[in-house]
Structures are given as structure tokens and as C-alpha cells.
Amino acid sequence: MESPAVEIVDLVKRYGGATALDGLTLRAERGAVTAVLGPNGAGKTTTVEICEGFRTADSGTVKVLGLAPQRPELRPRVGIMLQAGGVPPAMRCGEWLRLVARFYAHPLDAQALLTRLGLVDHARTPYRRLSGGQQQRLSLAAAVIGRPELVFLDEPTAGLDPQARHACWELVGQLRAAGVSVVLTTHHMDEAERLADHVVIIDRGRVVAEGTPASLTGAERQLRFRARPGLALEELLNALPAGSAAKESPAGHYIIEGLVGPELLATVTAWCASEGVTADDLRIERRTLEDIFLELTGRELR
Numbered sequence: 484m485e486s487p488a489v490e491i492v493d494l495v496k497r498y499g500g501a502t503a504l505d506g507l508t509l510r511a512e513r514g515a516v517t518a519v520l521g522p523n524g525a526g527k528t529t530t531v532e533i534c535e536g537f538r539t540a541d542s543g544t545v546k547v548l549g550l551a552p553q554r555p556e557l558r559p560r561v562g563i564m565l566q567a568g569g570v571p572p573a574m575r576c577g578e579w580l581r582l583v584a585r586f587y588a589h590p591l592d593a594q595a596l597l598t599r600l601g602l603v604d605h606a607r608t609p610y611r612r613l614s615g616g617q618q619q620r621l622s623l624a625a626a627v628i629g630r631p632e633l634v635f636l637d638e639p640t641a642g643l644d645p646q647a648r649h650a651c652w653e654l655v656g657q658l659r660a661a662g663v664s665v666v667l668t669t670h671h672m673d674e675a676e677r678l679a680d681h682v683v684i685i686d687r688g689r690v691v692a693e694g695t696p697a698s699l700t701g702a703e704r705q706l707r708f709r710a711r712p713g714l715a716l717e718e719l720l721n722a723l724p725a726g727s728a729a730k731e732s733p734a735g736h737y738i739i740e741g742l743v744g745p746e747l748l749a750t751v752t753a754w755c756a757s758e759g760v761t762a763d764d765l766r767i768e769r770r771t772l773e774d775i776f777l778e779l780t781g782r783e784l785r
């Protein structure tokens with residue numbers, strides 16, 4: 484049987500006295516996009532860098548395409564998007580990509596990739612003169628030019644403008660359609676919802692939830708609206724069917740959970756009328772991945 488793209492079991496990593504990974508177990512299937520989410524400091528980069536062979540774990544096992552991460556046979560089979568750096572500052576963008584392509588037996592066409600990532604007009608620009616977002620797109624191009632079987636993308640769209648973000652999403656979609664396995668980290672829940680087949684939420688070095696975006700958000704719906712902050716929700720709660728919940732988060736944004744149907748809607752709008760407010764942007768929707776993420780990982784800053 485074919486091994487998973489990535490298989491991590493009981494991974495522990497300590498930096499001095501601090502535990503960054505605390506028994507993390509994770510599996511990324513072949514041909515799928517796996518998104519690893521987590522608050523700052525949760526251990527995402529540490530996990531990805533151990534898989535890439537850049538860091539070593541204290542205990543636990545990691546297999547990448549069935550092999551230990553340091554195995555040299557993995558180099559041509561795995562694409563890694565490095566954070567800015569690693570490119571000689573004076574090297575021109577196109578020149579660099581063509582140089583990287585030479586390390587692979589059947590690379591993609593560098594010019595076509597530059598065009599796809601909106602870098603073709605910068606092909607002759609020295610690396611140091613590229614903007615941060617352009618440098619990042621070049622890293623993405625370098626990660627995929629060798630037609631890898633598996634690509635690691637650590638926050639691929641951080642700091643990209645909306646156009647570049649969409650170009651990146653399209654590229655990930657094309658990789659997936661071509662059967663490439665993708666493991667990415669992100670802070671953008673919409674990105675994970677849109678791209679990922681499998682989402683893994685980690686917190687304090689452990690997996691706290693995983694599944695498809697739909698299985699994580701569930702079928703439950705909620706009613707949301709905006710109104711003046713500080714409305715007295717107790718009265719509304721008394722009028723709602725048992726098992727309903729109502730909260731204001733953040734100020735002026737109201738969320739009602741429970742059996743969302745005509746009766747609940749009528750109760751909420753009647754209560755708004757009694758409070759003398761209009762419910763702005765009233766809508767019924769499923770809980771988002773962001774709701775689940777905040778529920779699981781809390782609201783305090785790390």
C-alpha cells in the first residue's frame with residue numbers, strides 16, 4: 484500500500500525548557516491539500532521544518548513519502564517554499580528560477596511559471612529589488628518548478644495582495660488537480676476552507692481537531708446580525724426555545740445559535756423591535772472555520 488504523503492506520530496520537540504511539539508500526530512494523504520492551522524507559536528513551522536529535514540525532533544517519528552525526512556532521495560520529489568532569503572541579492576528573478584530548474588529532470592517551463600505568478604515583467608529585476616510579495620511568489624515558483632510529488636508551503640499567502648493570493652490559490656488548485664500532495668500552513672481560515680481537503684488545527688504543539696472543512700464546521704446554522712452594542716440578551720434568551728444560545732461578539736455583532744428556523748427568526752426580529760433596533764446584515768449561515776478555530780484555541784493573544 485502506498486504510504487501517506489506525510490505521517491507524523493507522537494512528535495516531541497523542545498527548545499531549551501519550552502515544549503514546542505507535545506506529542507503531535509498528523510497524517511497528510513497523497514493527492515490532497517492538507518492545511519495546518521494554529522495560533523502564533525502553536526508549532527506549525529516547527530512541524531513543517533522537521534518534515535522538510537531542516538530541524539530534528541526529540542522523539543516521535545516522521546515519514547515523508549514513506550521515508551525519513553533527511554533522506555537525499557526526497558530532494559527531487561519534495562518542493563519547499565522557503566521564506567524570503569536564500570537567493571543571492573543581485574541575481575535576477577528569471578535567472579534564479581532557471582537555475583533552480585536545472586536541478587530537476589523534468590522541470591516546468593520557467594517563463595510560463597513566471598507569467599502565471601505575475602512575475603514575467605520582473606524577470607530581469609535583481610532579487611533585492613523585488614517587493615516582499617514578489618519575492619514570496621518567486622519562492623512559490625521555485626517550490627513547484629521541479630514538478631514535485633509533495634509541496635510544503637509555510638504561510639504561502641502571508642503578505643500577498645488579493646490578486647497574488649488568488650494566483651497562489653489557483654496554482655494550489657492546479658497542483659491538486661495534477662495529483663500533487665500539498666501541506667500548507669495558514670492563518671487565513673477562508674484560505675483553508677477554500678483549498679483544503681483536510682484541515683488540522685494544532686494548539687500548544689498538539690492536534691486539537693481535524694477533518695474536512697465541512698465536517699469541522701458541521702451542519703449547524705446560526706443567525707447573525709449587527710445592532711447597537713450592549714442589548715440585553717437575557718430577555719431574548721427567555722423567549723427562545725430551550726437549548727438556544729445568544730452572544731454578542733465582538734461588540735455590536737450578535738450571534739444566535741439553536742434550531743434556526745422561522746420561529747427563531749420571528750422571535751429574534753420581534754425582540755429587536757421591542758428593543759427599538761433594526762437588525763442590520765441579518766443572515767443565517769453555517770458556523771465558519773474561524774468560529775471553530777476560536778472556540779478551540781481561545782481568544783487570548785499568544
Ligand SMILES: Nc1ncnc2c1ncn2[C@@H]1O[C@H](COP(=O)(O)OP(=O)(O)OP(=O)(O)O)[C@@H](O)[C@H]1O
Pocket residue numbers: 498501502503521522523524525526527528529530
Ligand atoms: N529556534 C527556536 N528556538 C527557541 N524557540 C523556538 C525556536 N523556534 C520556535 N520556537 C518556539 O517554539 C514554539 C513554536 O514555534 P513555531 O514557529 O513552530 O510556531 P508557529 O505555529 O509556526 O507560529 P506562527 O504562527 O507565529 O508562525 C514557539 O513558542 C516558539 O517561540
